[in-house]
Amino acid sequence: MTSATQQEASPSHAELLYQAQLRKERLFRAHVGVSWVILLLILIFLFSGQKIQIGQLEYQTIQLDSEFILKNLIFIAGGLGQTLLISILSISVAVTLALLAALGRLSNFPPIYAISAFYVSLIRGTPLYLQIFFFFLALPQLGINLSGVVAGVTALGLNYGAYMSETFRAGLSSVGKGQREAALALGMTSSQTMRRIVLPQALRFAIPPMGNDFISMTKDSALVSATGFVHELMWRAVKVGRAQFNNLEALIIAAMFYWALTLILTYFQSKLETRLAKGDR
Amino acid sequence: MTSLPIVKITDLDKYFGRLHVLKNINLEVPERQVVCLIGRSGSGKSTLLRCINFLEEPSRGAVEVDGIKVNTETKGRERHQLIHDVRLKTGMVFQEFNLFPHMTVLENVIEGPVTVKGIDRKQAIELAEQNLDSVGLLFKKDEYPLRLSGGQKQRVAIARALTMQPRVMLFDEPTSALDPELIGEVLNVMKKVAYEGMTMIVVTHEMGFAREVADRVIVMSEGKLIEDGEPEKIFNSPQDPRTESLLIRYKSGGG
Numbered sequence: 029m030t031s032a033t034q035q036e037a038s039p040s041h042a043e044l045l046y047q048a049q050l051r052k053e054r055l056f057r058a059h060v061g062v063s064w065v066i067l068l069l070i071l072i073f074l075f076s077g078q079k080i081q082i083g084q085l086e087y088q089t090i091q092l093d094s095e096f097i098l099k100n101l102i103f104i105a106g107g108l109g110q111t112l113l114i115s116i117l118s119i120s121v122a123v124t125l126a127l128l129a130a131l132g133r134l135s136n137f138p139p140i141y142a143i144s145a146f147y148v149s150l151i152r153g154t155p156l157y158l159q160i161f162f163f164f165l166a167l168p169q170l171g172i173n174l175s176g177v178v179a180g181v182t183a184l185g186l187n188y189g190a191y192m193s194e195t196f197r198a199g200l201s202s203v204g205k206g207q208r209e210a211a212l213a214l215g216m217t218s219s220q221t222m223r224r225i226v227l228p229q230a231l232r233f234a235i236p237p238m239g240n241d242f243i244s245m246t247k248d249s250a251l252v253s254a255t256g257f258v259h260e261l262m263w264r265a266v267k268v269g270r271a272q273f274n275n276l277e278a279l280i281i282a283a284m285f286y287w288a289l290t291l292i293l294t295y296f297q298s299k300l301e302t303r304l305a306k307g308d309r
Numbered sequence: 310m311t312s313l314p315i316v317k318i319t320d321l322d323k324y325f326g327r328l329h330v331l332k333n334i335n336l337e338v339p340e341r342q343v344v345c346l347i348g349r350s351g352s353g354k355s356t357l358l359r360c361i362n363f364l365e366e367p368s369r370g371a372v373e374v375d376g377i378k379v380n381t382e383t384k385g386r387e388r389h390q391l392i393h394d395v396r397l398k399t400g401m402v403f404q405e406f407n408l409f410p411h412m413t414v415l416e417n418v419i420e421g422p423v424t425v426k427g428i429d430r431k432q433a434i435e436l437a438e439q440n441l442d443s444v445g446l447l448f449k450k451d452e453y454p455l456r457l458s459g460g461q462k463q464r465v466a467i468a469r470a471l472t473m474q475p476r477v478m479l480f481d482e483p484t485s486a487l488d489p490e491l492i493g494e495v496l497n498v499m500k501k502v503a504y505e506g507m508t509m510i511v512v513t514h515e516m517g518f519a520r521e522v523a524d525r526v527i528v529m530s531e532g533k534l535i536e537d538g539e540p541e542k543i544f545n546s547p548q549d550p551r552t553e554s555l556l557i558r559y560k561s562g563g564g
Contacts, residue, residue: 204407211409214469214548229409232411
């Protein structure tokens with residue numbers, strides 16, 4: 029019975045191979061982690077103001093004004109709330125618009141289809157920076173005065189909505205024709221089919237890219253500081269930096285906050301993605 | 310077999326663009342009859358089946374299901390309503406199962422009764438569990454379709470269609486996407502449904518099933534019904550040379 033013994037032996041062989049592969053993957057992750065720490069140390073060293081003697085020559089790495097940093101850290105950090113608020117408001121506007129625009133593209137009614145295509149084209153064809161200024165600076169000329177936050181949220185929401193509508197469109201088309209047919213064959217109306225069968229699957233498909241968009245949004249929200257009336261991270265950093273000629277320190281502080289925010293959000297994003305992947309799809 | 314027809318198709322034509330895929334089809338299926346539609350791929354058998362519940366819009370002609378008649382003259386809201394009514398009378402099983410992946414097995418089966426018919430959820434669950442039991446999958450009711458084999462998926466799809474309590478079941482190549490060893494369990498369930506008295510129209514390549522279970526076999530070729538009769542007659546003494554060559558292909562393991 030050679031075949032039987034082989035069958036008994038093969039699982040342990042497979043198990044060994046699997047273990048070896050796991051070890052290899054773990055080792056790779058460990059090496060990446062160590063490299064990250066080294067790179068971070070190099071970065072810190074570059075800004076540590078250390079003096080280095082190489083032969084006759086003396087070098088000094090970049091010296092930061094620690095007194096300024098300590099004094100203004102809290103003030104700049106105070107902008108985190110505004111940054112998050114703008115991002116959350118804008119992404120809500122964006123998701124709503126994106127969904128409408130994506131559904132509009134499925135419409136058989138020409139004006140609806142045209143409106144959604146027109147919106148996406150117009151917004152994607154112009155810079156976000158211009159759009160923010162348009163709502164804040166150009167509209168007052170027509171007698172419409174928007175606050176910095178409202179103008180910023182409107183512009184960011186419209187802008188991201190146009191880009192995200194493509195994500196939703198991809199999500200909607202990822203749901204196979206067979207799903208619609210099965211729903212229709214059960215006697216569902218087309219709106220029931222959309223609500224109960226197509227949208228839940230399309231949204232699940234669109235959640236990971238939506239997370240990415242939200243993370244981008246937290247950084248693009250910095251553009252709103254250009255209006256001068258929204259006291260988020262970037263605005264605060266520029267304000268104190270310019271006033272005291274400490275732009276270097278101020279911008280580094282802001283950069284660190286943005287980066288930390290991104291790292292935290294990315295962590296949650298990847299958790300969400302693994303949960304969705306494990307799910308029932 | 311004198312009962313009134315559940316499905317009646319009159320002078321039906323279907324074009325895909327310039328392609329004439331169904332040519333003046335006339336067909337009556339009486340209650341409790343099990344009809345197998347056979348033919349080469351591209352002969353129009355699936356399209357004909359899909360015209361019965363209007364997943365394909367016929368280009369011309371009339372379809373009548375359990376007394377509800379939709380023809381070319383029916384337009385607008387009335388047509389919409391009638392098509393809806395026809396779909397309530399027909400259950401469909403697809404080649405690719407088309408279970409809803411975001412719902413559990415039970416949710417798949419009660420979706421129709423609850424959303425479409427507005428039946429009380431508790432009552433729908435009772436009905437669904439009965440049907441899941443009869444296809445032998447009650448123990449999988451809380452699983453998601455992803456975790457089922459192809460054969461199990463198709464059996465759930467049959468339970469889902471049956472729970473709508475249709476007057477006629479349409480099967481569109483229900484075993485063609487299955488691994489050979491899983492075909493039997495699906496055919497057995499279909500056999501059971503047939504013996505319980507359901508009217509069935511089955512597009513299939515399973516000649517064994519057609520021979521054993523069907524009351525009537527219809528052969529299609531190039532958009533026409535070329536032969537129509539009891540399985541015995543079709544399989545043993547085919548009249549049309551095209552039927553003969555089709556059967557030879559099946560015997561040699563083709564199709």
